[in-house]
Amino acid sequence: MAPLTADRITGVERLTGLDASFLYMETPTQHLHTLKIAVLDTSTVPGGYSFEKVKESLEERLHLLPSFRRRVVDMPLGVHHPMWADDPDFHLDHHVRQATVAAPGDNRRFDELISEVASVPLDRRRPLWEVWVAEGLEGGHVGFVSKIHHSVADGVKAAELLTNVFDADPNAPDPSPPTEPWRPERVPTRRELFVRALLERLRQLLWIPGLLRRTYEGIRNVVRRQRSGAVSPPSPFTAPTLPFNRALTRRRVFVSTSLSLDDVKTVKNAFDVTINDVVLALTTGALRRWLDEHDALPDRALVAGVPVSTRTPGKAVLANSVSNLFTALPVQMDDPVARLQSIHEVMKGAKEQHHALGGEMLADWWELAPPRPVATGARVYSRLALADRHRPPINLVVSNVPGPTAPLYVAGAKLVGIWSMGPILENVGLNVTVWSYLGELNFGVVACPETMPGLGDFPNALREALEELQKAAQ
Numbered sequence: 001m002a003p004l005t006a007d008r009i010t011g012v013e014r015l016t017g018l019d020a021s022f023l024y025m026e027t028p029t030q031h032l033h034t035l036k037i038a039v040l041d042t043s044t045v046p047g048g049y050s051f052e053k054v055k056e057s058l059e060e061r062l063h064l065l066p067s068f069r070r071r072v073v074d075m076p077l078g079v080h081h082p083m084w085a086d087d088p089d090f091h092l093d094h095h096v097r098q099a100t101v102a103a104p105g106d107n108r109r110f111d112e113l114i115s116e117v118a119s120v121p122l123d124r125r126r127p128l129w130e131v132w133v134a135e136g137l138e139g140g141h142v143g144f145v146s147k148i149h150h151s152v153a154d155g156v157k158a159a160e161l162l163t164n165v166f167d168a169d170p171n172a173p174d175p176s177p178p179t180e181p182w183r184p185e186r187v188p189t190r191r192e193l194f195v196r197a198l199l200e201r202l203r204q205l206l207w208i209p210g211l212l213r214r215t216y217e218g219i220r221n222v223v224r225r226q227r228s229g230a231v232s233p234p235s236p237f238t239a240p241t242l243p244f245n246r247a248l249t250r251r252r253v254f255v256s257t258s259l260s261l262d263d264v265k266t267v268k269n270a271f272d273v274t275i276n277d278v279v280l281a282l283t284t285g286a287l288r289r290w291l292d293e294h295d296a297l298p299d300r301a302l303v304a305g306v307p308v309s310t311r312t313p314g315k316a317v318l319a320n321s322v323s324n325l326f327t328a329l330p331v332q333m334d335d336p337v338a339r340l341q342s343i344h345e346v347m348k349g350a351k352e353q354h355h356a357l358g359g360e361m362l363a364d365w366w367e368l369a370p371p372r373p374v375a376t377g378a379r380v381y382s383r384l385a386l387a388d389r390h391r392p393p394i395n396l397v398v399s400n401v402p403g404p405t406a407p408l409y410v411a412g413a414k415l416v417g418i419w420s421m422g423p424i425l426e427n428v429g430l431n432v433t434v435w436s437y438l439g440e441l442n443f444g445v446v447a448c449p450e451t452m453p454g455l456g457d458f459p460n461a462l463r464e465a466l467e468e469l470q471k472a473a474q
Helices: 017-024 051-064 107-118 155-165 190-227 261-271 275-293 336-357 361-366 371-383 455-473
Strands: 012-014 033-041 070-073 083-086 096-100 129-135 142-149 253-260 302-309 322-329 396-401 413-421 430-437 440-447
Touching (some): 017 371, 033 107, 051 129, 051 155, 107 142, 107 253, 155 396, 155 430, 190 361, 253 413, 253 455, 261 336, 261 440, 261 455, 275 302, 275 396, 275 455, 302 336, 322 336, 336 455, 440 455
Parallel strands (some): 302 396, 396 430, 413 440
Antiparallel strands (some): 070 083, 302 322
């Protein structure tokens, strides 16, 4: 099923069903923004660093980031998914904020500031992004906390946006200005929006028979594979219930750390697995420690959702081209090598099953989702804390996005490190997101402080999990 995003009305563009789903599912406690955290060495900036220079540099690059000037326009009567339209009241000051990291400006204090930023949802009346410029970091560095709604970009799309902001050459000239000054395009009338949306909805009816057929074939392929005795991933709603598998609160706590990519590759090569397998094993080891310390260690494996890109060459680059596969994290196993090998085997089966089912099936069904009923259902589910009353579909999400492999610069400042934070969901209250950059794997971990106390020790647990596997690899 082809997402209906190509049709444009005077600068207005339809969100795909998958993109729009992140708007529908957002509630006062389920925030569906992501964070991209960059730390820059500004000592080489010509003329020195200033907050005003940051705004000037971003202003010079806004024409390379057209989605940053667009806001959400809902359809009359919720007849179809919303559209992106130029914000006629756009002003950079609405989106760029200045903050100071508390002394001594170390990683822990920076994470505390990031936690505060992560705890506040974005304003739907404006383009769905903010940048917090965090001064006062150790070494004179400056942090940039970019809050971007998931409807604007997934992890891979966010990495692509970086290429429009950063340069590979520290002495690169400023980007060429746009050929014409930016002016917001006209937003269609409610009648124009309604008529076009209704016609598109009617046209979607033609896709339903093919979608039903592909869904049936995908499910049949999965059933055949399972009956063959092949290693299969766990099914949703078979996960044990853990302390962080509850209804969400409004607050977030974020912690981060960096591990050597070379050390991870040593483990990968020693046991003939993938880097993603090692990331999952490190997360498993750290979780085993946290669960044990909180008397919550289950006797069976956890179920993790692992986002996978569904982008294919030659197709339009959408904000979200992502699906999920499920895998088992065997926290009940004491031996770190046995955990890694088990993860490797289940992940192979998960990838095969995901391919058999069809990676774009979820996105195709989201095209047919009715906006108002879905959004109302999400709000009621959240308000009544219904997540406390049933088994979680999965326990957590673990995402691994390949980042830049060469040094990057912006306005003469060098990018020192980059981290990411994905959203947590009702009943799935832990997210581990990993970005690689310049020989390091940078872990960003987020949860609610009420459901996962002691998360500040998680970075140490990740490092200890890597040390365990390094020793076993010798």
